[in-house]
Amino acid sequence: MIRSDDTGKLVLRLALGILILLHGIAKINGGVGFLSSTLASHGLPGALAYLVYIGEIVAPVLLIIGLYTRPAAWIMVINMLVAIWLVHMKELGLLNKQGGWALELQGMYLFGALAVAFLGAGRFSIGGTGGKYN
Numbered sequence: 001m002i003r004s005d006d007t008g009k010l011v012l013r014l015a016l017g018i019l020i021l022l023h024g025i026a027k028i029n030g031g032v033g034f035l036s037s038t039l040a041s042h043g044l045p046g047a048l049a050y051l052v053y054i055g056e057i058v059a060p061v062l063l064i065i066g067l068y069t070r071p072a073a074w075i076m077v078i079n080m081l082v083a084i085w086l087v088h089m090k091e092l093g094l095l096n097k098q099g100g101w102a103l104e105l106q107g108m109y110l111f112g113a114l115a116v117a118f119l120g121a122g123r124f125s126i127g128g129t130g131g132k133y134n
Contacts (some may be wrong), residue, residue: 006129009122010066016112017063020076024056038086055079063116066125069134073117080110 027035032053036046055075062072084092084106094102101107120134121127127134 006122006124009116009119010124012112012119013063013066013069013116013121013125016076016109016116017060020056020079020109021060021064024053024060027052027056035086042086052079055082066121066134067127069121069125069127070117071133073113076113077110077117080106080113084110 032049035052036049039048040046056079059072059075059079062068063076084103088103088106091102096102096104120129123129125134
């Protein structure tokens with residue numbers, strides 16, 4: 001059996017990047033009105049909603065190609081923490097109907113991004129293993 005930490009890093013980067021990018025594409029198509037009003041209800045400027053495009057478009061693309069991977073992953077961690085804080089706090093300690101955590105998807109995105117932030121991109125990336133940002 002072939003063992004490759006770099007292959008595992010690639011699989012994690014691609015899965016996380018593609019899945020979060022799909023959320024970003026949905027926000028391009030549908031706009032950020034919901035997020036803007038949610039921010040406003042928390043006393044924050046609604047214009048901050050446009051930062052979601054960095055967390056759900058720019059950062060995932062960087063993750064997918066493996067360039068500035070660690071900073072991109074940290075941006076995704078922050079994006080997920082803000083999403084949990086703004087929208088999902090009431091579900092933080094709840095279980096779903098199947099017995100899993102109600103925030104399992106958000107949790108996988110958050111902890112997957114955290115893992116990439118610590119692991120780096122690996123050699124199967126544009127940035128390679130030599131750069132401190134990968």
